Amino acid sequence: MDTQFVLKMEHISKTFPGTRALNDVSIDLRPGEILALVGENGAGKSTMMNVLGGAFLPDEGAKSAIIIDGKEMGAYDAAAARDAGIGFVHQELSSCLQLTVAENVFMGRLKKYKTGMGFTDYNRINRETAKYLEIFDSKIKPSQKMRELKIADQQVVEIIKSISINCKILIFDEPTSSLTDTEVAYLFKTIRRLKEQGIGIIYISHRMEEVFALSDRVAVLRDGCLVDVLNTSETDANTIVGKMVGRSISDFYPPKSGGVGDVILDVENLTVPGLYENISFKLKKGEILGFSGLVGAGRTEVACGLCGLMKTKSARVRINGEPVSIRKYSDAIKNGLVYLCEDRKQLGLFLRMKIKQNISSTNLKGISGKFFIKGEKETDVAKSYSEKLNIKLSTVEQKVASLSGGNQQKIMVAKWLYTNPKVFILDEPTRGIDVGAKAEIHNMLRGLVSGDTGVIIISSELPEIIGMCDRVIVMRENKVMGEIEGKAITEESIMKLATAV
Ligand SMILES: Nc1ncnc2c1ncn2[C@@H]1O[C@H](COP(=O)(O)OP(=O)(O)OP(=O)(O)O)[C@@H](O)[C@H]1O
Ligand SMILES: [Mg+2]
Incomplete structure (x- = not known):
């Protein structure tokens, strides 16, 4: 028996209708090792992990095998994967929002936590959950409803859910995309602690800094194939990105505005009772405001x-x-003000509908004839945006749910662009988007403001704010702390205002 590896996945292929998502991919993992899994949007990272997590059966192949802790697994499902010691922190948060934090942590295992009367033993699951939350220094309460939590906190709950099953292998699928720098530092500390305990970790990320801060080895996927596995200490970001995209891309942001025009949006004394008061700001044509x-x-x-x-x-x-x-969102759209929200699953996309329906959903007038929706027009619009944003799909008839995470994000951008907004507000617009596509979206936004549109970007990624914005408003605890413009926009000046040190 090979005890050197806690996991071996050998010759794994996975075909979806129209897509070969994985093509004969083999990876292995040692106990206490952190393996980074990288690749462009749609490269097959999540699919590989979904096979490991028992969500998808791989295609049948004579040589294909999954060996966990020395034991060859037959065909298995998610419950069996969990029993075999696989924990999974998903890319798309998969918690039940109407349940409590503790119920989510113990989901699927509640049977074991019953009182004599047969009811769920809330005292016990709350107590156990509190123990884990404490490890994380978290203010979350076990009895809180999931839906009351910010995305960052929902993610913490997912991590806790995984470590509470005593997993041998823990998969993180882009865990930091909605965390702040401090939260990321905290997560890394936790991951390193898990590593010390001998847990094997597979870590998917689009951020090279994270790959280098954490991993021992890096496996690179491209178009469903394993391109290379490298020792992290013997390689560099350029090499990895080069292997990922098979071409070189510039990591420069597009040049900023030469000049800005008239005020396009003027907000005075915006107040949400109990939350914030009298927020005022202006946005000019040709400007990207952060x-x-x-x-x-x-x-x-x-x-x-x-x-x-x-x-x-x-x-x-x-x-x-x-x-x-503006009393409701439809008033905003009517006036040319659109908002791309940070959580595509909750507010942004109709996952069970087709790509083309999602893109045109915001502007049905654009694809309607006198009485009916014109099918070809809808298809054309969808095709043109898919090309513009380089969305990886097999047909615009596909359901959005079948796209990779990053490509779903691009559908969101497409759907709001199609309304021809005057003011485009984007909340974490490139979360989960790979390096190449990110540059595409950044260029597109710069192109947008060179017309008559103004853009507002909300982002927790400082390089994105610094690289993209002409002016930045910094908030802290529901107050505007200050405004920075032009060359004065630096990591230091922003953090000073954001943390008030
Ligand atoms: N359920 C499904 N049905 C059909 N196609 C799918 C399904 N799930 C994934 N795919 C396709 O398989 C390919 C690989 O997708 P996957 O989600 O593994 O990419 P990824 O590397 O995780 O990308 P990202 O960085 O965007 O998350 C994509 O082309 C995707 O559209
Ligand atoms: Mg993915």
């Missing part, structure tokens, strides 16, 4: 208040000098 701050600083809430997604009081909003009244 909202920076730690997760939870109130940036998303300002966007939601402005766009009628939260009840506001006493705001005066002007677009191109004209006062507008």
Whole structure:
């Protein structure tokens, strides 16, 4: 028996209708090792891990095998994977929002936690959950409903869910995309502790800094094939990215605005009672304005208040000098104000609908004839945006659920672009998007503001804010702490305002 490896996946292939997602991929993992899994959007990373997690059966192949802790597994499902010691922190948060934190942690195992009367023993699951939350220094309460939590906290719960099953192998699928720098540092500390305990870790990320900060080896996937497995200490980011994309891409941001025009959006005294008061700011044509701050600083809430997604009081909003009244989100869209929200699953996409239906859903007028929706028009629109944003799909008839995470994000961008917005607010627009596609979206946004559009970017990624924005508003605890412009926008100046040190 080979005890050197806690996991061997050999000759794994997976075919979906129209797509060969994995093509004869083999990887292995030692106890206490961190293996980074990288590749462009749609390269097959999540699919590989879903096979390991028992969500997908791999294609049958004579040589294909999955060996966990020396034991060859036959065909197995998610429950069997969990029993074999596989923990999974998913890319798309998969918690039940209407259940409590503790119920989510013990989901699938609640049978073992019953009182004599046969009811769930809440005291016990709350107590155990509190123990784990403590390890994480978290303020979350076990009895809180999942839906009350920010995405970052929901993720913490998912991590706890996995470590509470005493897993031997723990998979992280882009765990940091919605965490702040401090939270990331915290997560890394936890991951290193898990490593010390001999847990094998597979870590999917689009961020090279993370790959180098954490991993022992890097496996690179491209178009469903394993390109290479490298020792992290013997390679560098350029080499890895080169293997990922098979071409070289520039990591430069597009040049900033030479000059800006008239005020396009003027917000005065935006107030959401009990949350924030009298937030005022302006956005000019040709300008990209950033909202920076730690997760939870109130940036998303300002966007939601402005766009009628939260009840506001006493705001005066002007677009191109004209006062507008925005009570609900449809008023915002009518006035050319659109908001791409940070969580595509909850508010953004109709996962069970086709790609083309999702893209046109925001602008049915655009594809309608006198009475009916024109099918060809809808298809053409979808095709043109898919090309523009380089969305990896086999046909626009596909359901959005069948796209890789990063490509779903691109569908969101496409669908809001199709409304021809005057003001485009994007909340964490490139979360989960690979390096190449990220550059495409950044270029596209710069192109957008060279017309008559103004763009607001909310981002927790400092390089993105610094690289993209002409002006930055920094928030902390639901207040505007200050504004930085031009060359003065630096990591230091932003963090100073964001953390008030
Ligand atoms: N359920 C499914 N049905 C059909 N096709 C699928 C399904 N799941 C994944 N695919 C396809 O398989 C390919 C690989 O997808 P996968 O989700 O593994 O990519 P990924 O490397 O995780 O990308 P990302 O970085 O965007 O998350 C993609 O082309 C995707 O559209
Ligand atoms: Mg993925």
